Amino acid sequence: xxxVFFVTYGGGHVRSVIPVIKELKSRGHRVSVLGLTSxxxxxxxxEIEYKGIKDYLNLFRDEEVQLILKYGDMFIDxxxxxxxxxxxxxxxxxxxxxxxxxxxxxxxxxKAVELFNESGKNCFLPVNSMERILSCEKPDVTVVTCxxxxxxxxxxxxxxxxxxxxxIVDLLGENLEIPYKAKVxxxxxxxxxxxxxxxxxxxxxxxxVTGQPNIEPTYTKEQLRDFIKKYSLDRFNKVISFxxxxxxxxxxxxxxxxxxxxxxxxxxxxxxxTHPNEQMDLYTKYLNTLPPNLLILKEEDTNLILxxxxxxxxxxxxxxxxxIAADKPLITVNFSKNAHPVEYxxxxxxxxxxxxxxxxxxxxxxxxxxxxxxxxxxxRKKLKPPKRAAQNIANVIxxx
Numbered sequence: 001x002x003x004v005f006f007v008t009y010g011g012g013h014v015r016s017v018i019p020v021i022k023e024l025k026s027r028g029h030r031v032s033v034l035g036l037t038s039x040x041x042x043x044x045x046x047e048i049e050y051k052g053i054k055d056y057l058n059l060f061r062d063e064e065v066q067l068i069l070k071y072g073d074m075f076i077d078x079x080x081x082x083x084x085x086x087x088x089x090x091x092x093x094x095x096x097x098x099x100x101x102x103x104x105x106x107x108x109x110x111k112a113v114e115l116f117n118e119s120g121k122n123c124f125l126p127v128n129s130m131e132r133i134l135s136c137e138k139p140d141v142t143v144v145t146c147x148x149x150x151x152x153x154x155x156x157x158x159x160x161x162x163x164x165x166x167x168i169v170d171l172l173g174e175n176l177e178i179p180y181k182a183k184v185x186x187x188x189x190x191x192x193x194x195x196x197x198x199x200x201x202x203x204x205x206x207x208x209v210t211g212q213p214n215i216e217p218t219y220t221k222e223q224l225r226d227f228i229k230k231y232s233l234d235r236f237n238k239v240i241s242f243x244x245x246x247x248x249x250x251x252x253x254x255x256x257x258x259x260x261x262x263x264x265x266x267x268x269x270x271x272x273x274t275h276p277n278e279q280m281d282l283y284t285k286y287l288n289t290l291p292p293n294l295l296i297l298k299e300e301d302t303n304l305i306l307x308x309x310x311x312x313x314x315x316x317x318x319x320x321x322x323x324i325a326a327d328k329p330l331i332t333v334n335f336s337k338n339a340h341p342v343e344y345x346x347x348x349x350x351x352x353x354x355x356x357x358x359x360x361x362x363x364x365x366x367x368x369x370x371x372x373x374x375x376x377x378x379x380r381k382k383l384k385p386p387k388r389a390a391q392n393i394a395n396v397i398x399x400x
Contacts (some may be wrong), residue, residue, distance in 0.1 A: 255286070
């Protein structure tokens with residue numbers, strides 16, 4: 001039996017680990033989870049026991065706790081979305097602990113604030129806090145899914161303490177440097193080649209093709225039937241879904257194009273799925289004027305939406321990989337001059353929209369051109385992952 005500690009953020013990250021957590025528990029391993037920010041919604045929904053950052057305040061001295069709460073109070077109102085459904089005291093401690101940790105690293109709270117104002121949460125790397133948390137949990141293996149903030153800090157701290165690390169890579173590993181020692185679980189052979197290319201110090205045996213639990217559908221026939229009925233999807237000729245992401249400067253421009261498209265194509269149903277970390281302010285002003293064939297959904301299961309989609313659109317979300325695995329035509333949108341972290345169009349399995357003028361025409365082209373659809377379908381086959389991803393990743397953890 002192993003003691004396994006998961007550190008996870010929300011969205012695709014937590015949805016990648018939930019099936020693995022369940023699999024490990026079914027094998028008799030002891031599992032503990034640090035649920036960060038929006039991950040707690042999915043953890044609660046799946047009835048998985050977890051701790052938040054504030055549950056570890058007892059690991060800090062009284063004067064440290066006072067600073068953590070003080071720093072959190074200074075920034076919580078600006079960085080908390082009241083409509084998010086998250087626990088405000090937890091987010092306050094999350095902000096405060098990260099700022100405290102940063103101030104310890106630079107021996108200056110002023111420097112910590114300067115970095116936070118410049119880079120936002122991207123500057124967070126709470127290695128001191130994570131070392132205390134790992135000392136408390138005493139795991140045999142620490143599992144992380146992204147290379148940022150507390151998850152990255154957990155991996156660094158685990159290396160320092162001699163605790164084994166398993167990293168689940170949710171994208172295709174392009175130009176992804178992993179600056180710590182870990183067993184790495186990847187989607188497919190293409191992702192494995194990318195990881196090895198970007199990490200020359202990594203042995204081939206340390207990168208394992210496991211598939212990705214988040215892209216494997218887990219819904220039942222009854223859930224799919226209820227989903228179709230709930231939104232009357234069978235009344236429409238086509239369903240087009242857009243999976244949004246936060247921090248995209250031109251997001252509203254794309255939303256407006258999507259609204260225009262649905263106003264003209266009344267025989268289509270449009271579904272705009274927001275990201276768990278998106279604030280809803282952008283959408284509030286449009287909710288009362290949306291055409292009846294356009295839904296803005298926050299909580300629905302991504303795989304249910306994909307199952308009924310005739311066409312999937314995103315910026316560069318991991319949902320693109322889910323669409324590929326589900327064998328769905330894919331469009332990506334990038335109005336900026338900077339390349340996205342994942343460029344599905346360069347892999348030959350998606351079309352790229354570079355401006356508002358191309359938006360409607362590219363959708364029509366992909367829906368109507370059978371030869372183009374066939375070519376993209378062939379490209380999708382090359383990126384198909386293996387099945388039983390949760391079991392495969394559990395095996396990696398078990399034998400680490």
